[in-house]
Amino acid sequence: MEKDLIIALQNISVSFDGQPVLKDLHLSIRNQEFVTLLGPSGCGKTTTLRIIAGFLEPDAGEIFFDGQKINGLPPHKRQVNTIFQRYALFPHLNVWNNVAFGLKLLRIPKVTPAQAVELDELRVADPEKAAQLEARLAKNTRYLTWAEINQRVADMLHKVNLAGFEGRSVSSLSGGQQQRVAIARALAVQPRVLLLDEPLGALDLKLRKDMQVELKNIQQQLGITFIYVTHDQEEALSMSDTIVVMDAGEIQQIGTPKDIYDEPKNAFVADFIGESNILDGVMPDDYLVRFAGVSFACVDKGFAKNERVDVVIRPEDIDIVPPTDGCLRGVVTGVTFKGVHYEFIVDVQGFKWMIQSTDVQAVGDIIGISIKPEEIHIMKKSRYSELVGDYSCFSDEFEALSNPHDADGEEEEAEADE
Amino acid sequence: MKRKRGSLALNAPYLLWCVIFILVPLAMVVYYAFRDRSGNWTLQNFAELVDTPEHLDNLVRVFGISLAYAGAATLICLLLAYPLAYYMAHTKPSTQRNLMMLITVPMWMNFLICTYSWISILGNEHGLLNTLLEQLGLHKLHILNTPGAIILGMVYNYLPFMILPIYSVLAKLEPSLVEAAQDLGATNAEVLRKVTLPLSLPGVAAGVTMVFVPSVSTFYISKKMGGNKTMLIGDWIESMFLQANNYQSGAALSLILMLLVVLSMMIMRRFSDSENGALVVS
Amino acid sequence: MHKKIRIFSPLYAALLLGFLYLPMAVLLLFSFNSSNNLFEFKGFSLHWYAELLRNKAAQTALWHTIVLALSAATASVVIGTIAAVGMDRMRRKWLKSATLSVTNLPMMNPEIVTGISMMLLFVFAAQAFNTKGLFGLEPLGFHTMFLAHTTFCLPYVVLSVSPKLRQIDPHMVEAAQDLGCSPLRAFLRVMLPNIATGIASAFLLALTISLDDFVVSNFVSHSYQTLPIYIYSQTKKRVRPDMYALSTLIFAAIFLLLILSNVLQASAEKRRMPDKKQREKQ
Numbered sequence: 001m002e003k004d005l006i007i008a009l010q011n012i013s014v015s016f017d018g019q020p021v022l023k024d025l026h027l028s029i030r031n032q033e034f035v036t037l038l039g040p041s042g043c044g045k046t047t048t049l050r051i052i053a054g055f056l057e058p059d060a061g062e063i064f065f066d067g068q069k070i071n072g073l074p075p076h077k078r079q080v081n082t083i084f085q086r087y088a089l090f091p092h093l094n095v096w097n098n099v100a101f102g103l104k105l106l107r108i109p110k111v112t113p114a115q116a117v118e119l120d121e122l123r124v125a126d127p128e129k130a131a132q133l134e135a136r137l138a139k140n141t142r143y144l145t146w147a148e149i150n151q152r153v154a155d156m157l158h159k160v161n162l163a164g165f166e167g168r169s170v171s172s173l174s175g176g177q178q179q180r181v182a183i184a185r186a187l188a189v190q191p192r193v194l195l196l197d198e199p200l201g202a203l204d205l206k207l208r209k210d211m212q213v214e215l216k217n218i219q220q221q222l223g224i225t226f227i228y229v230t231h232d233q234e235e236a237l238s239m240s241d242t243i244v245v246m247d248a249g250e251i252q253q254i255g256t257p258k259d260i261y262d263e264p265k266n267a268f269v270a271d272f273i274g275e276s277n278i279l280d281g282v283m284p285d286d287y288l289v290r291f292a293g294v295s296f297a298c299v300d301k302g303f304a305k306n307e308r309v310d311v312v313i314r315p316e317d318i319d320i321v322p323p324t325d326g327c328l329r330g331v332v333t334g335v336t337f338k339g340v341h342y343e344f345i346v347d348v349q350g351f352k353w354m355i356q357s358t359d360v361q362a363v364g365d366i367i368g369i370s371i372k373p374e375e376i377h378i379m380k381k382s383r384y385s386e387l388v389g390d391y392s393c394f395s396d397e398f399e400a401l402s403n404p405h406d407a408d409g410e411e412e413e414a415e416a417d418e
Numbered sequence: 419m420k421r422k423r424g425s426l427a428l429n430a431p432y433l434l435w436c437v438i439f440i441l442v443p444l445a446m447v448v449y450y451a452f453r454d455r456s457g458n459w460t461l462q463n464f465a466e467l468v469d470t471p472e473h474l475d476n477l478v479r480v481f482g483i484s485l486a487y488a489g490a491a492t493l494i495c496l497l498l499a500y501p502l503a504y505y506m507a508h509t510k511p512s513t514q515r516n517l518m519m520l521i522t523v524p525m526w527m528n529f530l531i532c533t534y535s536w537i538s539i540l541g542n543e544h545g546l547l548n549t550l551l552e553q554l555g556l557h558k559l560h561i562l563n564t565p566g567a568i569i570l571g572m573v574y575n576y577l578p579f580m581i582l583p584i585y586s587v588l589a590k591l592e593p594s595l596v597e598a599a600q601d602l603g604a605t606n607a608e609v610l611r612k613v614t615l616p617l618s619l620p621g622v623a624a625g626v627t628m629v630f631v632p633s634v635s636t637f638y639i640s641k642k643m644g645g646n647k648t649m650l651i652g653d654w655i656e657s658m659f660l661q662a663n664n665y666q667s668g669a670a671l672s673l674i675l676m677l678l679v680v681l682s683m684m685i686m687r688r689f690s691d692s693e694n695g696a697l698v699v700s
Numbered sequence: 701m702h703k704k705i706r707i708f709s710p711l712y713a714a715l716l717l718g719f720l721y722l723p724m725a726v727l728l729l730f731s732f733n734s735s736n737n738l739f740e741f742k743g744f745s746l747h748w749y750a751e752l753l754r755n756k757a758a759q760t761a762l763w764h765t766i767v768l769a770l771s772a773a774t775a776s777v778v779i780g781t782i783a784a785v786g787m788d789r790m791r792r793k794w795l796k797s798a799t800l801s802v803t804n805l806p807m808m809n810p811e812i813v814t815g816i817s818m819m820l821l822f823v824f825a826a827q828a829f830n831t832k833g834l835f836g837l838e839p840l841g842f843h844t845m846f847l848a849h850t851t852f853c854l855p856y857v858v859l860s861v862s863p864k865l866r867q868i869d870p871h872m873v874e875a876a877q878d879l880g881c882s883p884l885r886a887f888l889r890v891m892l893p894n895i896a897t898g899i900a901s902a903f904l905l906a907l908t909i910s911l912d913d914f915v916v917s918n919f920v921s922h923s924y925q926t927l928p929i930y931i932y933s934q935t936k937k938r939v940r941p942d943m944y945a946l947s948t949l950i951f952a953a954i955f956l957l958l959i960l961s962n963v964l965q966a967s968a969e970k971r972r973m974p975d976k977k978q979r980e981k982q
Contacts, residue, residue: 055874075877076886082878088871092893102879189879429790429799432783436802439851443817444805450820502716505709512966517713519958524720526908526954530931531947534939535723537738538730544739546726577720627808635810638914642935652812659816659919669820672813679810 005067006031006193006225007052012061014047014249021047023249025061029193029227029242034219036228036236039246040272045229048246049195052227054078066192076105081191083199087182089170095181096166099156102189103149107141109134156184159218176207183218193225200235212239233273237261245269266382270312277318277353278388281311281378289378292348294327296371300378310379310388315343315356317375326368332361345391352391447676450669463670481678484650487565488634491572492580495629496622498573499580503621504614506581507588514589518582525578533571533642540567563645571639576632580625587621588614626686631679651675724951731944738941751942758946761930765911768842768926772849773906779850780857781899785891787858788865800858807855815919818848822920840922848920849913853906860905864898865891 005028012025022044029035037045050056051063054075063070070078081102090098111119115137122130144152157163160180165173170181179199186194199215200208216239219226230236236243237257245252245260245268253265264270267278281291286301291311303309323329330353334345344361346353348369361367454460468474506517524532539546540562548558561567591614599613637652651671658668730738734745752758783803790796806814819840826839868891876886892899914928921929927946934943 053874053878055877074882075874076880076882080878082875084869084871084875086869086871088869088875090872090876090890090894092890092896101876105880105885185875185879428782429786432779432786433799435779435851435854436799439818439821439847440802440805443814443821444809446820446824447813447817498716501709502713505713509709515962515966519962520717521720523951523954523958524724526912527724527951528912528914528928528931528947530914530928530935531727531939531943532723534935535726535730535944538726539722541739546739549739574719574723577716631808631810635812637812638932652810655812655816656918659819665820665823668816672816675810676813683808 004031005029006065007227008064009048009051010062010064012048012051012058012063014044014051014056014058021249022051022058025249025251027244027251027254029225031192032223032225034216034226034228034239034241036230036240036243037246038230038233038236038243038272039252040231043246044249045231045246046197049082049197049227049229052193053080053082053195079191080193080195081186081189082195082197083182083186085197085199085201087178089178089181089185091169091171093170094166095157095162095168095170095173096153098170098181099153099184099188100149101185103144103152106144106189108144109137110140110142111137152188153184156188159187160184175203176211179203179211183215187218187222191224193227194219196226196228198230199228200230200232208235215239237273245272247272263377264312264379266379267310267312267384267388268382270310270377270379271384271388275315275354275356277313277315277391278385279311279313279351280385281309283307283309283378287373289376292328292351296327296376297373298376298378299374300376303378303380308381310381310385312377312379313371313375315354316341317371318353318355318357319370319372320344320355320357320359320361321368321370323366323368326370328369330367330369332363332365332367335361335363354391447669447672450665451673453666455666463666466667467670480649480651480654481674483565483648484634484652485678485682487569487572487640487650488630491569491576491633492626492630494569494573495577495580496626499577499584499625500622503581503584503588506585507591518585521578521581529575530638533575533639536567536571536574537562537642540570562643563647565644565648567643568640568648568650571643572629572633572636575639576629579628579632583624583628584618584621587618591617623686627683630682630686634679634682635675724947727944727947727951730941731948733941736941738939748941748945751940752945755942757925758927758930758942761925761927762946764842764924765926765928768845768849768924769907769910772846772853772910773903775846775850776853776857776906777899777903780854780902781861781895783854784858784861784865785887788862803855803858805855806852807859811852811915812919814852815848815916818844818851818916819919822847838923840920840924842924844920844922845917845924845926848916849910852913852916853909856905856909857902860902861895861898864895868894 007027007029009025009027012022012027013020014022025044025048027048037048039045047056051058054070054073054077057072065079090101093101115133119130119133119137122133153166154163157165160183162177162180162184165177165181170178173181179202182199196215200211203211212235215226228236228239237260240257242254243257243260244254247268253260253269255263260269260273264273264276270276270278279291281289283289283300283303284295284306286303287298289296289298289300289309289311328348330346330348332344333347333352336343338356341356341358342360344355344357346355346367346369353369355369451463452459452461454462466473467477506514509517537545540559541548542558542560542562545562547561551558561570595613595617596609599609604612634650635652635655636650637656640648640650640653655668655671655675658664658671662668729741731748732744732746733741734743734747783799787796787799790799822840822844872894873886873890876890877883881889912928913926914932917926917929918932925933931939931943934940
């Protein structure tokens with residue numbers, strides 16, 4: 001096992017009432033990493049989180065924390081903490097008591113000042129002996145003193161900009177403030193890993209953007225591992241070190257945001273992350289791909305001769321040129337102004353492309369399309385290839401409508417967990 | 419997925435309690451109803467209720483009177499309670515709270531002594547009401563020991579149980595529903611008939627149950643207000659158990675009472691449901 | 701139409717309340733009567749209050765009533781809360797609805813049926829355990845009263861605790877466990893404080909139902925006489941006005957308690973108001 005791994009899931013399978021939710025999942029998470037589990041509702045991302053937190057025991061598979069198997073360990077004995085979707089603050093306690101809740105239950109090693117100095121010296125001189133001493137000290141524990149609790153609560157509230165709110169009842173706080181209390185409460189006990197279950201889902205757009213930045217800052221400052229669950233691909237792209245794209249209980253791709261965006265592994269990932277034109281193609285040879293009836297040079301190789309493939313071209317990577325210059329020719333059938341650029345739907349031999357460009361075109365214009373070799377991404381065929389089509393029935397409204405539904409679906413998933 | 423532990427351990431004691439103190443006693447009623455005194459299986463306990471014309475006549479009379487009185491009391495309660503509940507739901511919160519309190523207090527008082535004090539009021543010779551009427555030079559009223567007195571006793575005792583459920587449903591009614599109806603052109607009377615009334619039916623149904631069931635099975639009110647002249651089902655059952663020591667016949671009567679109550683509840687539910695549907699459609 | 705309602709409604713409310721309070725006014729009046737005549741007020745006196753102080757039987761009955769109500773309410777709140785929590789966690793829907801229906805049976809059934817079914821159970825049990833064989837208990841007494849009262853209070857406890865449990869965010873308990881609470885500790889520190897109001901009102905409800913119960917007690921009390929049973933035995937003959945004095949005292953106590961709780965509630969609401977305003981400002 002890799003040395004700086006903090007969490008490893010191996011062969012994890014879960015099903016609810018005979019419905020498989022996670023299928024033989026493998027996932028390794030490095031220490032201090034910001035990992036995002038991204039996927040549509042019902043993909044198993046919340047279930048994965050709950051398995052790590054200990055609220056759910058998998059039907060099969062093993063969970064490791066810091067090299068130790070933790071299957072069967074109840075949540076209150078795990079060194080991970082969770083920030084829940086709707087915060088789950090304790091309504092009968094005020095802000096101070098909410099943050100102090102975990103601290104009052106926390107037990108820390110009893111260390112005399114002399115032992116502390118010894119430990120510090122040993123850490124530099126002989127890390128192995130230091131670890132032995134630490135293990136010995138860990139057997140003798142005590143609760144935090146009132147002053148220590150008070151200090152830590154004050155620190156945490158200061159960190160989340162809620163100093164002065166100690167005595168307020170949590171129900172009198174705004175959504176964003178409640179969110180901060182939840183963060184302070186979870187971080188106060190200094191977990192090694194923080195689990196966040198769509199923590200920003202209930203906030204409005206502006207506040208959500210601010211909190212994204214703030215969460216990322218907190219993670220970097222404290223240097224702890226964040227495992228973040230979301231169905232919002234923008235959020236995932238802007239915050240994460242690593243994104244785990246999930247669907248139907250399986251991991252579709254793991255990679256950095258840039259990898260995931262630029263080199264999607266299959267049609268699902270390409271379709272879920274950002275906008276993509278996904279076309280049927282054939283690879284007659286290395287560095288050569290044929291789609292839309294035309295052969296293009298590309299930068300991919302290693303496919304079988306004449307293998308059928310999916311071709312992904314991002315809308316912003318396509319250049320609009322005069323009809324005579326392009327490799328492909330099409331008619332503009334739809335134009336939407338998006339502020340920075342225009343979004344065109346272009347009909348090329350019956351296939352509707354999406355193209356983003358700052359050039360002005362009108363509906364009915366005939367344009368040429370030019371694509372650079374490095375902008376053509378080739379993917380192996382997968383079971384998702386059949387499911388993705390062109391942009392013929394695309395509308396912004398439709399997507400906006402389907403989004404809130406996503407959140408509901410996630411709730412159902414959480415309920416099924418009970 | 420592994421089930422949550424402890425669910426059984428948490429539920430078992432209570433389920434056991436329910437079985438021993440709710441289900442077994444009811445089973446005992448059924449058991450006694452079909453046994454004779456020496457413990458043999460028999461239908462005699464039911465047969466003896468209908469075997470002679472006099473017995474049959476008696477049975478029909480007792481059940482008929484019980485149902486009629488309880489039905490009348492329920493209807494009067496409903497007619498009295500609905501306007502009050504409606505008014506309560508539409509006054510300012512502090513008045514609502516005070517009225518709630520004033521209506522709850524009588525529920526906390528011992529109903530035996532309150533019923534008994536009606537005798538002082540209604541007494542045929544020297545009752546307070548008749549003394550007052552006499553002094554005003556009016557005719558004395560003969561109320562005590564009549565069916566009217568029994569129904570009055572029922573109405574008096576169970577009126578709060580009709581007011582409170584109707585009020586709680588009306589108070590929770592979305593004001594925007596009424597506004598929406600007005601916006602669509604409904605007059606106040608139409609709003610009441612087509613929106614408020616149908617939506618308050620669950621409260622009415624609860625109130626009707628809470629008044630009808632204790633009324634139809636009462637045995638004290640009839641005794642005191644009816645002057646021991648009228649026998650209701652409750653009186654009959656009580657005398658079977660506590661005076662005649664005839665558990666078998668008493669159990670048979672109780673079984674019939676239970677079935678009767680279940681039947682009336684079903685009829686009422688169907689009635690309120692169909693009425694609900696009709697009102698919404700019309 | 702609305703103007704008319706505004707004038708007539710308070711009048712109507714006052715009339716109905718007058719009807720509800722008339723017997724209590726009569727009780728109050730005759731408790732100060734100098735003679736034992738229940739129809740004519742002969743003159744003011746505290747005679748019957750003095751008489752009440754000498755009435756050992758009434759005092760014993762009062763004491764019995766209070767002891768029984770406190771113990772039955774406590775037991776039903778403990779059992780009912782555990783039952784509500786257990787039912788909340790039941791995953792099998794049919795079992796949940798079956799348990800709930802059985803729980804509600806004593807509430808839906810006519811009281812007299814609950815009473816006689818309990819009586820049959822206890823009499824049967826006494827026979828089965830060879831009369832006084834079991835712990836030397838009388839067939840009917842405090843223990844049967846306690847069991848019966850606890851049983852018919854249970855549905856009310858479940859009914860007022862269950863909604864509070866449903867309101868609780870299930871993640872809240874998980875959050876407590878996440879922060880280091882064992883499941884039991886999570887229940888005590890997070891669950892319990894959040895259903896405390898439901899438990900408190902359940903206790904009050906159980907207390908009043910038990911204090912006031914006559915019908916069921918009538919069948920299972922025998923040697924253990926509570927106040928309603930004592931009053932019932934009095935009304936069989938002629939009620940002595942010291943019972944009126946007792947009722948007046950109880951009435952006054954209830955009234956004071958309710959006014960106190962109303963005032964507290966109102967001031968609590970007022971205290972919450974500025975909080976709301978503060979929130980609106982932000």
